[in-house]
Amino acid sequence: MEEKLIPVVCPWCSVGCRFYAVSVNGYIRRVEFDYDHPTITNRGKLCPKGVASYQFINSPQRLKKPLKRVGEKGEGKFEEISWEEAYGIITERIKEIKETYGPEAIAFLSSEKITLEENYLIHKLSKAIGTNHLDFPGRYCQYSNSPARTAVFGSSAATNPFEDLAKAEMIVVWGHNPAETAPVLFGQYIEKAIIDNGVEMIVVDPRSTRGHKYASLHLKPYPGTDLAVALAMLNVVINEEIYDKEFVQEKTTGFDKLRESVKDYTPEWAEKISGVSADDIRKAAGLIAGKRTAFLVNEGVNQHINGFNLSLAIADLIAITGNIGKEGVWSGVFPGAQCGFCSAMTGIAPNKLPTGKLVTDEASRAELERLWGFPIPDWVGFDLTTMIREMGNKIRMMYMVAGNIAKSAPNSGWVREQLRKLDFLVVQDIFLTDTAMYADIVLPAAAWFEKTGTAISAERRVQRSYKAAEAPGEAKPDWLIIVELAKELDFGEFFKYSHPDEILREINSVIPVFKGATPEYLAEHLEGCFFPCSEPGEGTKILFKKGFKTADGKAHLQPVEWREPPEIPDSEYPFWLTNFRLVGHWHTLTMSGESPSLEKRWPEEYLMVNPKDARTLGIKTDDLVKVSTRRGSILVRAEVTNHVREGVIAIPNHWDNNFLTLDEIHEKTKMAELKAVAAKVEKVEE
Ligand SMILES: Nc1nc2c(c(=O)[nH]1)N[C@H]1C(S)=C(S)[C@@H](COP(=O)(O)OP(=O)(O)OC[C@H]3O[C@@H](n4cnc5c(=O)[nH]c(N)nc54)[C@H](O)[C@@H]3O)O[C@H]1N2
Ligand SMILES: Nc1nc2c(c(=O)[nH]1)N[C@H]1C(S)=C(S)[C@@H](COP(=O)(O)OP(=O)(O)OC[C@H]3O[C@@H](n4cnc5c(=O)[nH]c(N)nc54)[C@H](O)[C@@H]3O)O[C@H]1N2
Ligand code: SF4
Ligand SMILES: [Mo]
Numbered sequence: 001m002e003e004k005l006i007p008v009v010c011p012w013c014s015v016g017c018r019f020y021a022v023s024v025n026g027y028i029r030r031v032e033f034d035y036d037h038p039t040i041t042n043r044g045k046l047c048p049k050g051v052a053s054y055q056f057i058n059s060p061q062r063l064k065k066p067l068k069r070v071g072e073k074g075e076g077k078f079e080e081i082s083w084e085e086a087y088g089i090i091t092e093r094i095k096e097i098k099e100t101y102g103p104e105a106i107a108f109l110s111s112e113k114i115t116l117e118e119n120y121l122i123h124k125l126s127k128a129i130g131t132n133h134l135d136f137p138g139r140y141c142q143y144s145n146s147p148a149r150t151a152v153f154g155s156s157a158a159t160n161p162f163e164d165l166a167k168a169e170m171i172v173v174w175g176h177n178p179a180e181t182a183p184v185l186f187g188q189y190i191e192k193a194i195i196d197n198g199v200e201m202i203v204v205d206p207r208s209t210r211g212h213k214y215a216s217l218h219l220k221p222y223p224g225t226d227l228a229v230a231l232a233m234l235n236v237v238i239n240e241e242i243y244d245k246e247f248v249q250e251k252t253t254g255f256d257k258l259r260e261s262v263k264d265y266t267p268e269w270a271e272k273i274s275g276v277s278a279d280d281i282r283k284a285a286g287l288i289a290g291k292r293t294a295f296l297v298n299e300g301v302n303q304h305i306n307g308f309n310l311s312l313a314i315a316d317l318i319a320i321t322g323n324i325g326k327e328g329v330w331s332g333v334f335p336g337a338q339c340g341f342c343s344a345m346t347g348i349a350p351n352k353l354p355t356g357k358l359v360t361d362e363a364s365r366a367e368l369e370r371l372w373g374f375p376i377p378d379w380v381g382f383d384l385t386t387m388i389r390e391m392g393n394k395i396r397m398m399y400m401v402a403g404n405i406a407k408s409a410p411n412s413g414w415v416r417e418q419l420r421k422l423d424f425l426v427v428q429d430i431f432l433t434d435t436a437m438y439a440d441i442v443l444p445a446a447a448w449f450e451k452t453g454t455a456i457s458a459e460r461r462v463q464r465s466y467k468a469a470e471a472p473g474e475a476k477p478d479w480l481i482i483v484e485l486a487k488e489l490d491f492g493e494f495f496k497y498s499h500p501d502e503i504l505r506e507i508n509s510v511i512p513v514f515k516g517a518t519p520e521y522l523a524e525h526l527e528g529c530f531f532p533c534s535e536p537g538e539g540t541k542i543l544f545k546k547g548f549k550t551a552d553g554k555a556h557l558q559p560v561e562w563r564e565p566p567e568i569p570d571s572e573y574p575f576w577l578t579n580f581r582l583v584g585h586w587h588t589l590t591m592s593g594e595s596p597s598l599e600k601r602w603p604e605e606y607l608m609v610n611p612k613d614a615r616t617l618g619i620k621t622d623d624l625v626k627v628s629t630r631r632g633s634i635l636v637r638a639e640v641t642n643h644v645r646e647g648v649i650a651i652p653n654h655w656d657n658n659f660l661t662l663d664e665i666h667e668k669t670k671m672a673e674l675k676a677v678a679a680k681v682e683k684v685e686e
Helices: 083-101 116-129 145-153 162-167 183-197 210-214 226-239 245-251 255-261 267-274 278-290 307-320 340-344 362-372 384-389 412-420 478-488 500-510 519-524 596-601 611-617
Strands: 004-009 018-024 027-033 067-069 078-080 106-109 170-174 200-204 217-219 293-297 397-401 424-429 441-444 453-456 461-465 575-580 606-609 624-628 633-640 648-652 662-665 677-683
Touching (some): 004 461, 083 106, 083 424, 083 441, 116 340, 116 362, 116 397, 116 453, 116 478, 145 307, 162 183, 183 200, 217 278, 226 255, 226 278, 226 307, 267 278, 340 453, 362 500, 384 412, 461 519, 611 677
Parallel strands (some): 170 200, 200 217, 424 441, 575 648, 606 633
Antiparallel strands (some): 004 018, 067 078, 067 441, 453 461, 606 648, 624 633
């Protein structure tokens, strides 16, 4: 039988690697490196997840038919029904709920696991139904750094292509573990820059990982206390007058207010809070100010309630050291999943239009109403955590596509209780997830590899991925499910699509930054283009060369204040608990747990605990321990290791970690406290 090589974008992380799926009769045999396109990101390499990426689509656990719940919520009893019946029930319930409570009782969840086209369609359908309650699990992802960079630079996307890392002199890796979460970026760019070009690295992380071994300086703050470190760095750079005076003078505003706001935050003050020595803070500040520095900032920074202030401080630091708007530096949000930008750039948020404008902006709304042909609600909807809080109250129905919030949202015990309170829940997924257990209707979606669509990597590279396999049973691509449902809801005239190309063409005309990313250009150029791309072509490789995206073109430095983490260890809960990702697993395990080669190598969770703390607790490696916070407890095996600092314990985030985290949110960004809570550990006798 003939083998076909189909070009595919890797379905996992936002490095955006490409490869060929070797397809035989709609079945994928293996993946092969793409050596034909030298300008693609991965330059012929893949990580363990990339190599195993097609395995989960062949899992016998895949959903194959629409399901209707017949047992109690959470029990897992479903019966198979036809698509016709499923659409019928959903349509009826949407109409009923709209009539009884109004469209503002309905909320939609989109996803960074589905394509640009699919995100756009979900946004369009939610607006057609009349609701702005729209969000995605990415709310727990970049929503500190993104609003902070928008406040300072007017836009938050990464400034430079990955290749620029080789031209830096220093790379700051802050709350990020690229060796495991962006492995090909690490191997092909960061490690090469260090080994071949002598680029130095500073790491800020309470843990040590394989990738951190190159660091010339490793700062280990207690989780959630990085803000003190960043404020003290600003204090040093300003007091010692080692900032870029010309850059500050010509390209920024607000310097005096910033100076005033950080004047009391000395390194000695920060040492008491964070446990990082004042000397190390001074050293790091000096290195950053003196060198062409790239900043790789990720979830260790983002996932805190004080992550917004921390991200503002880091953005200020980048600006006053002049490390932006030129070759050889890199900074910006790092959307973790292959389609994080697809959600963000189609306005998947409670206050946005797909054009990126605000729902409250009348002129922008009117313009889109003209293009789409139906009215758009003008009120600001709920973010994901508020939706969960309001389930059974203001929110009566949810339609969730490709998100598993029963495991990925903070305080899982509470989330599950809330899910029970919904009048009606639709879950559209490729597996029967923990969240689907609470659904009334479950719709089987075609997976990555089984559909054509567009992905966008962390370097703003827009790339097409093509269908290489047939979906199992009656599973359908998400875009098609939305189109068919829209027809049932009498919105057929606004959803006349029979192929993702047609949706992409509409996106080209509606969303200005994607104007040039046409289906034809992307098909001819597998290496894609960098958005913003106003015409077919390479697009914009470096941002801010001619000024920032603010009204006056300058960076608006923001004054920043110290803000305590919401929970601080005490005598009852004496440890700082944080979490991290493993190279071989993906978030809530639905996909990597169904990938035999990954599951075999990364079989279970464990608790990292420092040898000194282990001695006090009387525990050894492999002992069973109970980890508790004020929300809940879980049982795990201990791993006694120097790779986590004293006073801190850490757990992978793929299993039950979120039974322990905190659902409190930041008033503006709505980010929850996902990475720093107070915990205790007890040995369990077996
Ligand atoms: N293998 C794999 N790769 C992935 C993913 C996956 O699930 N699996 N998910 C993707 C997604 S969506 C994302 S967003 C990215 C995330 O990518 P990363 O941000 O790299 O992911 P994490 O491992 O969660 O966190 C990074 C580091 O933050 C540290 N950390 C924890 N708390 C703190 C703190 O308070 N301060 C500091 N400075 N550091 C802290 C952790 O020890 C960890 O080493 O990964 C993407 N890539
Ligand atoms: N404590 C803590 N919590 C965290 C994090 C953390 O570091 N610590 N990280 C946060 C971050 S950064 C993120 S991005 C979120 C992720 O949170 P989620 O997005 O909720 O987690 P995933 O497991 O990636 O869920 C994706 C779902 O999509 C399904 N899926 C995959 N492909 C398709 C498809 O083509 N179609 C359909 N319909 N379904 C599909 C999968 O089976 C899975 O159920 O978790 C957040 N939660
Ligand atoms: S680095 Fe990310 S995109 Fe590349 S192969 Fe690994 S998981 Fe896939
Ligand atoms: Mo993420």
